[in-house]
Amino acid sequence: MSARTLFDKVWAAHEVVAETPDTPAVLYIDLHLIHEVTSPQAFSLLKGLKLPVRRPDRTLATMDHSTPTSTEQVFGNVPIKVDAAAKQVRQLEQNAAEFGVELFGMHDSRRGIVHVISPELGATQPGMTIVCGDSHTSTHGAFGALAFGIGTTEVGHVFATQSLLQRKPKTFAVNVDGRLRPGVTAKDLILAVIGKIGVSGGTGHVFEYRGAAIRALSMDERMTVCNMSIEAGARAGMIAPDDITFAYLEGKPRAPQGAAWNTALARWRMLATDADAEFDAAVDIDASSLEPMITYGTNPGMVLPIGANIPDKTGDEIFDKALRYMGFHGGDAMLGKPVDVVFIGSCTNGRLADLQAAAQILKGRKVAPGVRLLIVPGSQTIKREAEAAGYAEIFKAAGADWRESGCSMCLGMNGDTVGAGQYSISTSNRNFEGRQGVGARTLLASPFTAAASAVRGRITDPREML
Amino acid sequence: MDPVSRVHSKTVVIPSSNIDTDQIIPARFLTTTTKDGLGLQLFADWRYRTDGTPNPDFALNRPEARGAQVLVAGRNFGCGSSREHAPWALLDYGFRAVVSTEIADIFRGNSLKNGLLPIVVDESTSRWLLENPGAEIDIDLNAGRLTLPTGLSIAFPIEAFARHCLLNGIDELGYLRSKIADIERYEAAQAS
Numbered sequence: 001m002s003a004r005t006l007f008d009k010v011w012a013a014h015e016v017v018a019e020t021p022d023t024p025a026v027l028y029i030d031l032h033l034i035h036e037v038t039s040p041q042a043f044s045l046l047k048g049l050k051l052p053v054r055r056p057d058r059t060l061a062t063m064d065h066s067t068p069t070s071t072e073q074v075f076g077n078v079p080i081k082v083d084a085a086a087k088q089v090r091q092l093e094q095n096a097a098e099f100g101v102e103l104f105g106m107h108d109s110r111r112g113i114v115h116v117i118s119p120e121l122g123a124t125q126p127g128m129t130i131v132c133g134d135s136h137t138s139t140h141g142a143f144g145a146l147a148f149g150i151g152t153t154e155v156g157h158v159f160a161t162q163s164l165l166q167r168k169p170k171t172f173a174v175n176v177d178g179r180l181r182p183g184v185t186a187k188d189l190i191l192a193v194i195g196k197i198g199v200s201g202g203t204g205h206v207f208e209y210r211g212a213a214i215r216a217l218s219m220d221e222r223m224t225v226c227n228m229s230i231e232a233g234a235r236a237g238m239i240a241p242d243d244i245t246f247a248y249l250e251g252k253p254r255a256p257q258g259a260a261w262n263t264a265l266a267r268w269r270m271l272a273t274d275a276d277a278e279f280d281a282a283v284d285i286d287a288s289s290l291e292p293m294i295t296y297g298t299n300p301g302m303v304l305p306i307g308a309n310i311p312d313k314t315g316d317e318i319f320d321k322a323l324r325y326m327g328f329h330g331g332d333a334m335l336g337k338p339v340d341v342v343f344i345g346s347c348t349n350g351r352l353a354d355l356q357a358a359a360q361i362l363k364g365r366k367v368a369p370g371v372r373l374l375i376v377p378g379s380q381t382i383k384r385e386a387e388a389a390g391y392a393e394i395f396k397a398a399g400a401d402w403r404e405s406g407c408s409m410c411l412g413m414n415g416d417t418v419g420a421g422q423y424s425i426s427t428s429n430r431n432f433e434g435r436q437g438v439g440a441r442t443l444l445a446s447p448f449t450a451a452a453s454a455v456r457g458r459i460t461d462p463r464e465m466l
Numbered sequence: 467m468d469p470v471s472r473v474h475s476k477t478v479v480i481p482s483s484n485i486d487t488d489q490i491i492p493a494r495f496l497t498t499t500t501k502d503g504l505g506l507q508l509f510a511d512w513r514y515r516t517d518g519t520p521n522p523d524f525a526l527n528r529p530e531a532r533g534a535q536v537l538v539a540g541r542n543f544g545c546g547s548s549r550e551h552a553p554w555a556l557l558d559y560g561f562r563a564v565v566s567t568e569i570a571d572i573f574r575g576n577s578l579k580n581g582l583l584p585i586v587v588d589e590s591t592s593r594w595l596l597e598n599p600g601a602e603i604d605i606d607l608n609a610g611r612l613t614l615p616t617g618l619s620i621a622f623p624i625e626a627f628a629r630h631c632l633l634n635g636i637d638e639l640g641y642l643r644s645k646i647a648d649i650e651r652y653e654a655a656q657a658s
């Protein structure tokens with residue numbers, strides 16, 4: 001057989017029916033993750049057709065997008081602020097019960113952001129196909145899974161058939177050699193990749209992140225990288241599984257155990273791209289040359305090394321419109337600009353390693369007067385781990401607001417929002433207009449940069465504080 | 467789904483590139499559990515001022531935009547979140563087609579499944595359309611051609627199966643369910 005990429009191997013192993021010029025492939029889905037926002041209409045579709053969920057055993061549900069993060073609202077008797085959100089949560093509870101789908105509900109100790117909990121449980125595994133009605137499903141590609149976001153109609157298709165109609169995407173090698181320097185993180189790496197490729201450069205493709213810098217990353221860091229593949233327009237992002245992947249998964253509750261573990265391991269070791277396999281496109285990046293990155297505009301491709309000045313493109317109407325929204329000017333330095341809100345969390349940077357990075361900066365320091373620092377763990381498990389490790393105490397002593405898990409200020413659906421005109425440094429993944437609240441101005445950065453900027457109240461190069 | 471074969475309409479133009487689905491329908495409106503009525507919230511943060519009144523400068527609010535079924539936009543329309551609420555909102559508002567030089571993957575798939583035509587055109591056609599808001603254009607799905615009022619007609623790409631489903635009003639789920647025997651065989655082979 002000719003040399004194949006990681007993607008080719010996973011795709012081929014899941015083709016129920018191969019594609020033809022007239023018909024797309026029928027692709028089998030191993031794991032279907034669902035949440036409260038993009039599932040209700042799909043359950044309605046099933047009800048209309050009187051169909052069951054075909055494989056509830058391959059379906060996992062959680063609630064994360066519209067759920068509150070204040071402890072009183074999650075565990076106390078304080079009602080959810082947003083009425084419609086409360087209704088959506090109840091509807092997921094009813095649907096999960098009716099269709100026999102396992103749900104990590106509001107009070108479950110394993111609840112959290114869908115892309116955080118599935119790896120944590122060991123449900124995300126190498127070589128799988130994983131889908132969710134959510135574009136950041138690409139996160140799971142960090143394990144060598146083919147994982148991508150789908151719309152609600154397709155959620156219904158997977159419910160009914162455990163399969164999807166798909167055209168085979170093209171492959172794109174993102175080669176990252178060298179080594180990240182101290183203070184430069186996986187988040188900076190992926191922001192630099194998006195800056196280089198552009199927000200639509202990956203359209204129609206599946207990325208494979210390769211090279212020494214990728215191999216050196218922990219699983220938490222690899223998830224940060226794969227998470228933002230969609231921000232470059234890619235369908236998915238993958239990293240070949242290796243000993244770091246296997247060490248992460250071993251012993252996780254839903255990972256194979258005993259003899260099944262050894263069988264799985266032998267299979268997973270075959271997944272890596274063959275030495276002379278070819279990609280449809282490629283880009284090379286030198287990790288050693290990267291700096292901490294920060295966005296300055298209204299899409300993640302408008303990104304700069306933190307010490308740089310905003311480019312001057314006066315006359316480019318679309319560029320000018322983005323800067324007007326942000327209240328910035330061409331030629332401005334990013335360093336030293338004032339900050340109102342800092343958000344540390346999300347499926348991009350809400351894992352334990354991210355909280356550890358924030359704690360490293362915040363230890364023995366205080367949030368600048370007038371700045372609001374909101375820290376939201378990616379899952380309840382991470383919350384407990386961060387508390388056990390002493391990070392939560394550091395955060396509270398610094399003056400941060402430490403919350404229950406959820407998407408929170410990443411998309412501001414649950415009432416955690418940034419005010420109009422306010423500047424927010426956020427470790428999330430989207431700086432679109434209004435993403436964090438009507439009129440909110442979002443600057444994407446790493447947990448290091450976010451924490452350092454919270455302390456100074458201004459955009460700060462975190463390396464000054466490490 | 468009703469068959470779709472032709473859209474003949476004037477256009478409305480939003481020239482921005484990278485219009486993401488958060489702009490098409492902001493997240494705070496996603497708490498709905500149905501597909502209905504989302505047209506009211508289409509482009510909410512651009513369309514309405516903070517006091518809730520229409521922003522007269524926004525393309526959709528101009529009198530000449532009324533009744534337009536074709537939205538012409540800059541490059542990379544529909545990027546970002548996978549929310550299918552985006553095509554639902556566009557359709558509920560009355561749009562039947564979106565034209566751009568590039569349309570993001572997930573949005574394109576979601577649109578096709580709901581009968582909203584995602585039409586990708588070349589740079590020069592796009593430029594002409596962006597510069598001529600309100601132009602009466604014709605989109606013929608059967609022929610795979612978009613015709614400008616100048617008489618210029620260009621072919622647009624559309625995936626064969628999606629086109630077949632749209633023209634015949636076929637629901638993709640019906641087709642997928644016709645493959646259940648194959649799916650069962652696949653599952654049996656995996657389990658053994």
Ligand code: SF4
Nearest residue numbers: 136346347407410411
């Ligand atoms: S944290 Fe943000 S990006 Fe991630 S799933 Fe939640 S809303 Fe989506």
